Amino acid sequence: MLKKIIVTGSTGFVGSNVKKHLKILFEIEPCSVRYIPNQIIDLNGYAVLHLAGKAHDLKKVSRPQDYYESNFELTKQLFDAFLLSRASVFIFMSTVKAVADEVVGVLTEHIAPDPKTHYGIAKQQAEQYILSHKLPQGKRVYILRPCMIHGPGNKGNLNLLYQLVAKGLPWPLGDFHNQRSFLSIENLCFVLQELLGNTEISSGIYQVADNEAISTNELIALLGISLGKKNRVLNIPASWIRGIAKLGDHLHLPLNSERLQKLTENYVVSNQKLVTAIGKPLPIQSREGLLKTFYSFNK
Numbered sequence: 001m002l003k004k005i006i007v008t009g010s011t012g013f014v015g016s017n018v019k020k021h022l023k024i025l026f027e028i029e030p031c032s033v034r035y036i037p038n039q040i041i042d043l044n045g046y047a048v049l050h051l052a053g054k055a056h057d058l059k060k061v062s063r064p065q066d067y068y069e070s071n072f073e074l075t076k077q078l079f080d081a082f083l084l085s086r087a088s089v090f091i092f093m094s095t096v097k098a099v100a101d102e103v104v105g106v107l108t109e110h111i112a113p114d115p116k117t118h119y120g121i122a123k124q125q126a127e128q129y130i131l132s133h134k135l136p137q138g139k140r141v142y143i144l145r146p147c148m149i150h151g152p153g154n155k156g157n158l159n160l161l162y163q164l165v166a167k168g169l170p171w172p173l174g175d176f177h178n179q180r181s182f183l184s185i186e187n188l189c190f191v192l193q194e195l196l197g198n199t200e201i202s203s204g205i206y207q208v209a210d211n212e213a214i215s216t217n218e219l220i221a222l223l224g225i226s227l228g229k230k231n232r233v234l235n236i237p238a239s240w241i242r243g244i245a246k247l248g249d250h251l252h253l254p255l256n257s258e259r260l261q262k263l264t265e266n267y268v269v270s271n272q273k274l275v276t277a278i279g280k281p282l283p284i285q286s287r288e289g290l291l292k293t294f295y296s297f298n299k
Contacts, residue, residue, distance in 0.1 A: 002027040004045035005196065006087070008078070009052030013154040014093070014185065018049065021189035026196065033078070035069040041081040047089035047196055048082050050075060054119070064118040071122035076129050083133065089196060090141045092130060096207060096269055098123035098145060108270045109145075109205050127205070135203060142195050146208040147269045150289070151185030152296035157262075158219070162297050165223040170232035173241060173264060179213040181269035184289030187282045194278045201277050209269040210286040216263060222287060226294035 003026050009015045010030035019028050029045060033052060054062065054070035075092060082090045097120040099113045115121045127143050135141060150158060164171065191208055195201055214222075217233060224231040241260065248256035275282065284292075 003047070004029055005047045005049055006031045006043055006045040007049045007051060008033055009050070009093075012051065013151070014149060014188065015051045017151060017185045018051070018189055018192060022193060022196070025193065033074060035074040035077070039077060041077055043078075043081045043085040043087050045087055047091065048078060048087055049091045049093075049192065049196075050078055051093045053093070053123075062118075067118040067122040068125070071119070072125045072129070075126035079130055079133075083136065083139075088139055090130075090139070091192065091195060092126065092141070092143050094123045094127055094143050094145050094205075095120065096145045096147045096267075098127055102265065103267045103269075106268045106270050107207065109207055109273050131205075140199070140201070141203045142201075143205045144191070144208050145205065145269075146183050146188060147181045147267065149183045149185055149188060150293045152293060154185075154293075158293070159297075161216075161219055162223055162294065165220060165229060165231070166227055168229060168232075170234050171217070171220045172234045172236050173260075174217055174233035174235040175238045175241070176264040177215060177217070178264050178266045179215055180265070180267050181209040181213045182286060182290065183209050184284045184286075184292070186284045186289060186292075190283050191274065191278070194280065198278070206274040206277065207269050207271055208274060209271045210284070210289060211271065211275075211282060212286040213268045214286055214290065218287075219290070222290050223294050226291055226298065 005022060005026040006029050007015060007018065008031045010019055010028070019030075022028060026046075033041065052070070052074070054067050079090060079092070096107060097117065098115055099111060100107060101116045101120065113124050115124050130141060130143060148157065150156060187210055188208060220231055220233060244253070245255050245257045245260040247253065271282070
C-alpha cells in the first residue's frame, strides 16, 4: 500500500508536475485550502507537501494582507495541524526571496534573512513560526527555498526574452555580464522525492537551485538554439543603457530602471547544503533543463 502525500496547491505549475512525478511512489491526495480564521484542518497521511501560497505579484495589484493570509497564516494552520497529526513529514515551499531581494556574491543558508517585499516577509514569518517549534520524535520538517522555477508549460519571467528572440530582435544588453540561478522542475521533483523517502536527511532549511548559474547572455544563446535562430547581441555601453532606463522612468518607456535591474541583476544561489544532505547529484544540468523549457515554448 502506497503512503499518502497530502499536497496543497496541487493544481498549479509546480503542484501538477509534482503529482505526475510522485504518483508512482505515493498516493497523492490534493488538499484545497485557503486561509479562514480559526479553521481546524484534519491531516491524515504520511506527509504534507505545502505548495499553496500567494505568488509574487509582478503587476503590483495585490493587497499586502493577501500575502500574510496565504503565505503566513495558512502555513501556521497547516503546521499546527501537522504537529497534532500522525504525519511524519512536513515540507514547506518558501522562497529565496524570504532571505534577500538582491544578492552580493553567493546566497547561502548562513545569510541572515532581510526580505524587502510583503511576499518575502510573509514567507520569512512562516519560516520563523515553523522553526520556533520543537519537533516531536519521529517527525521531520523541511523548509525549501527555491529560486526561479521553470519547466515545460511555464514561461513565467522567461517569456519576455523568448518573445524578443522569436521576433528576431537584437539583445541590446550584451555589455552586462550577470549571473543568475534557476531551478528546473525536474530537479525540484527529484529533491522532493528524496526528502520524502530518505529518513536520514536532517530537518532544516535548504536552498534549491540547479548546479550552475547562467548569464542573461547565455539565456539568449540557448533561446536562439531552441528556435533555430542566429542571435544578435549588441554590446551597447552599460552606462548608455542605464541612462536610457532612467529616461524611461519618466517617459514610461518599455525599459526603465526597475526592468533593467530585473534583466541584469546577479542572483546566485548555492545548493551545496541540499546536495550534500541528499548524497546524490541533481539529475538535470542547468543548460539541459533550460533547453527543455525553451523547446516547449515552440509547441
